[in-house]
Amino acid sequence: MRQFLLVGHEAPTTAEFSLEDLPGAGRLDLLARSVTSAFLLSHAIRESVRCRLVLADEFTVRLEGAELRNLRPDERSTAALLRTALEARENAVGSIPAEPTPGVYLHRQGVEGALAAAADEGRLVQLHEDGKPASDVDPPADPVFVLSDHREFTGCEAEFLVQHDTERVRLGPEALHADQAITVAHNWLDTDGWTAV
Amino acid sequence: MRQFLLVGHEAPTTAEFSLEDLPGAGRLDLLARSVTSAFLLSHAIRESVRCRLVLADEFTVRLEGAELRNLRPDERSTAALLRTALEARENAVGSIPAEPTPGVYLHRQGVEGALAAAADEGRLVQLHEDGKPASDVDPPADPVFVLSDHREFTGCEAEFLVQHDTERVRLGPEALHADQAITVAHNWLDTDGWTAV
Numbered sequence: 001m002r003q004f005l006l007v008g009h010e011a012p013t014t015a016e017f018s019l020e021d022l023p024g025a026g027r028l029d030l031l032a033r034s035v036t037s038a039f040l041l042s043h044a045i046r047e048s049v050r051c052r053l054v055l056a057d058e059f060t061v062r063l064e065g066a067e068l069r070n071l072r073p074d075e076r077s078t079a080a081l082l083r084t085a086l087e088a089r090e091n092a093v094g095s096i097p098a099e100p101t102p103g104v105y106l107h108r109q110g111v112e113g114a115l116a117a118a119a120d121e122g123r124l125v126q127l128h129e130d131g132k133p134a135s136d137v138d139p140p141a142d143p144v145f146v147l148s149d150h151r152e153f154t155g156c157e158a159e160f161l162v163q164h165d166t167e168r169v170r171l172g173p174e175a176l177h178a179d180q181a182i183t184v185a186h187n188w189l190d191t192d193g194w195t196a197v
Numbered sequence: 198m199r200q201f202l203l204v205g206h207e208a209p210t211t212a213e214f215s216l217e218d219l220p221g222a223g224r225l226d227l228l229a230r231s232v233t234s235a236f237l238l239s240h241a242i243r244e245s246v247r248c249r250l251v252l253a254d255e256f257t258v259r260l261e262g263a264e265l266r267n268l269r270p271d272e273r274s275t276a277a278l279l280r281t282a283l284e285a286r287e288n289a290v291g292s293i294p295a296e297p298t299p300g301v302y303l304h305r306q307g308v309e310g311a312l313a314a315a316a317d318e319g320r321l322v323q324l325h326e327d328g329k330p331a332s333d334v335d336p337p338a339d340p341v342f343v344l345s346d347h348r349e350f351t352g353c354e355a356e357f358l359v360q361h362d363t364e365r366v367r368l369g370p371e372a373l374h375a376d377q378a379i380t381v382a383h384n385w386l387d388t389d390g391w392t393a394v
Contacts, residue, residue, distance in 0.1 A: 023270075023274075042374055075272045075273070180234065184384045190371050191332065
């Protein structure tokens with residue numbers, strides 16, 4: 001399984017935001033694009049993908065490719081899906097997530113909890129300018145790509161990644177947006193060992 | 198210079214569309230994402246990029262990376278930029294484009310005219326499932342990636358591409374959305390001959 005974990009440092013934690021200004025809603029535009037990059041192909045969904053969005057260290061939205069329904073490629077409808085998740089925030093109690101729509105789970109969980117859960121499920125991979133070029137690295141079997149939004153990881157987040165022996169990989173010489181990095185990471189895995197017929 | 202030419206078969210040709218429903222406006226969400234994928238890096242713009250969007254075989258919006266100002270990563274603001282271009286449609290007369298905002302040119306030009314102009318400026322490259330894997334191909338010096346929106350190229354468009362000796366390349370085993378393909382194509386060119394320091 002491929003996983004992506006995106007830390008949204010300024011993301012909203014309530015449903016009180018406007019779909020008309022997603023950048024102003026803690027860069028929800030970027031989070032929405034990252035979700036669609038993680039799951040959508042041209043006319044299909046990548047079922048064997050899990051994506052976690054950490055919202056301001058308070059909630060984590062977990063999306064499951066095998067269960068998702070009606071995920072559409074535009075930012076606004078994806079942001080509306082995330083807003084529906086936040087409308088169910090009172091149902092996320094303790095370790096029990098809310099399940100507002102198929103394949104979408106809202107956990108009362110911050111960065112550390114989300115990273116710990118992901119680290120239990122696969123190998124953490126950070127896309128980093130000091131990493132080895134992807135072309136020189138064999139992808140791990142169950143990679144969990146850990147990304148940050150428009151801000152850098154905090155000191156605590158970076159420390160956690162070091163403690164969990166996170167692999168550092170570089171996809172290319174240019175610094176990409178999180179959603180672009182997800183698309184390139186998928187292509188890296190798609191083409192690993194691929195021979196066109 | 199890197200170029201992208203995206204054919205929007207159902208794209209609007211007037212400014213009479215709502216920013217609240219970009220998918221319903223001839224998949225303007227996809228066109229907007231393709232523009233930002235073509236130009237934007239994490240904290241920079243790719244200046245040596247030209248992008249043409251063909252709008253329903255009637256108009257072509259040409260965007261120039263070296264001149265663009267205020268291109269933001271979200272779909273809505275990019276769609277607003279395209280709407281502003283279409284508001285100037287009466288100023289696009291004959292071969293003279295309108296120039297409504299810096300780096301954005303609106304031409305009264307359909308698919309064939311846009312393809313012919315691009316073919317004069319570089320080597321046409323079609324991302325195609327019958328193409329050679331990108332990893333086995335040396336990228337041409339001035340590639341013009343030709344893409345279609347959610348629809349296939351028409352017979353006439355496909356014929357034009359054959360006549361112009363268009364190179365066929367495959368980026369991977371999965372069929373991607375146009376904006377994702379642009380991101381992966383950039384990475385292909387970025388990493389060609391790249392050695393991380």
